[in-house]
Amino acid sequence: MANQNNSTNLTEKDLFYREKKKEEMKHQIITFAMMIIFTLIAFGIVMADVSKLFTIPIIIVLAIVQVGFQFFYFMHMSNEGHSWPTTMIFSGIFAAFLTVLALTTIVWWG
């Protein structure tokens, strides 16, 4: 039934994977630190009240990089066996880009 012990007799392969998971965890913590830093920079630039033409492109680029980190490390898209997920997300992003482009340009005819 409720058996939640770690197996006691670990093989070499188990240890290898355990090490690999630890390595992955390290990447994820770095990812988290980067995301916090990007968020701080984005809020900081807006608070600093510099030119709008300068602020908006920078905060959008920061958001895109941050989301990339989230996809590739937090959601494990950088691991093997993720070619279909990558295809799906990038097709989604492509369609999303066209959608936003269409909706934001169509108002000009208004």
Next chain:
Amino acid sequence: MADELLKSTNLPHDPERATLEGKNKFLGFWFFLGGETVLFASLFGTYLALKNSHLDGVPASELYGLGLVFIMTMILLTSSLTSVYAIYHMKNNDHKKMMLWLGITVLLGFSFLGLEVYEFYHYVNDYGHGFTTSAFSSAFYALVGFHGAHVAFGLGWFILLMVRNRKRGINLYNAPKFYIASLYWHFIDVVWVFIFTVVYLMGVVG
């Protein structure tokens, strides 16, 4: 063989994708996320197109307060990390720690949701910024509210999984379920990154 693998002491290294069912759920869920991207894009596009049409209501630059948004952002970002921890412990077959981190994730999620409810309440009561006030307010509530609904759904999902599997331990049947719920949670955070950038930060900049 199959029986033995389903026992929780003998998990393979990627338990979420070790069965055909798990693989199908994994693929299917990423397909769904591709669709969600487009769905949120249409809400973002609508918001961007209508954000200056505020009629007699308050404009975006006077409405938003960055302090609250910053706290909400940090809470949701941290909850994304805690669900990463949960999956890490799932892969190490540590049921107790996985449940603990999922619990922390749920608590953070609830505090995010609470702050969002407070934010909307504040806008409606102190600024007269209701759902039908202007095209801007409708687009704002549709986008941010839809994200909030996703958070609420994700919380319900986590709680259901935790209650259902509280005594089961981790096995090949429930590992894909936990994994996919955490993917959904990360995706909610992805959407929030664009919301705080495009809606709040760009709204304050003008």
